[in-house]
Amino acid sequence: MSGWESRSKLTQIKVAEAHFVYGPVREQERLMKLTARKTILTARRDAIHADLAMIRHELEASQPQSISGEHGAVIHALGQAGQAELEQIESALQRIAGGDYGVCTCCGAVIPAERLDSLPDILTCTGCQSRGLS
Numbered sequence: 001m002s003g004w005e006s007r008s009k010l011t012q013i014k015v016a017e018a019h020f021v022y023g024p025v026r027e028q029e030r031l032m033k034l035t036a037r038k039t040i041l042t043a044r045r046d047a048i049h050a051d052l053a054m055i056r057h058e059l060e061a062s063q064p065q066s067i068s069g070e071h072g073a074v075i076h077a078l079g080q081a082g083q084a085e086l087e088q089i090e091s092a093l094q095r096i097a098g099g100d101y102g103v104c105t106c107c108g109a110v111i112p113a114e115r116l117d118s119l120p121d122i123l124t125c126t127g128c129q130s131r132g133l134s
C-alpha cells in the first residue's frame with residue numbers, strides 16, 4: 001500500500017493508536033461515519049462552487065461602476081470566504097482519500113469525533129486551533 005508508506009511516521013502511529021482505542025468492532029462504524037462526512041463535504045463543496053459561479057457571474061454581468069462601494073465589497077468578501085472554505089474542504093477530502101482524516105495536521109493528535117461531527121472540514125485539534133497554529 002503506497003498510501004500508507006507515504007504517510008509520516010507520526011501519522012501512522014496516531015492512526016494505529018486510533019484503531020487501538022476504537023477497536024476493530026468500531027472500525028465499520030468509523031468507515032460509515034467517514035463516508036457520511038465525505039458526502040457532507042462533497043455536497044458543501046458543490047454548493048460553494050455554485051455560489052462562487054453566481055458571484056463571478058454577478059461581477060462579470062455588472063458594469064464596473066455599479067458593483068463598487070459596499071455592495072462590491074460584500075460580493076468580494078463572499079467570494080474570498082467561499083474560496084477559503086473551498087480550499088479547507090478540498091484538504092479534508094484529500095485527507096479522507098489518503099486515510100489520515102481526523103488527525104490534527106499540526107500536532108498529529110486524533111481529533112475527537114464530536115468535533116468532526118460539528119466541523120467536518122476541520123483540520124486541527126482544539127488545542128492547536130486555540131493557539132492559532134491552524
Ligand SMILES: [Zn+2]
Nearest residue numbers: 104107125128
Ligand atoms: Zn493539534
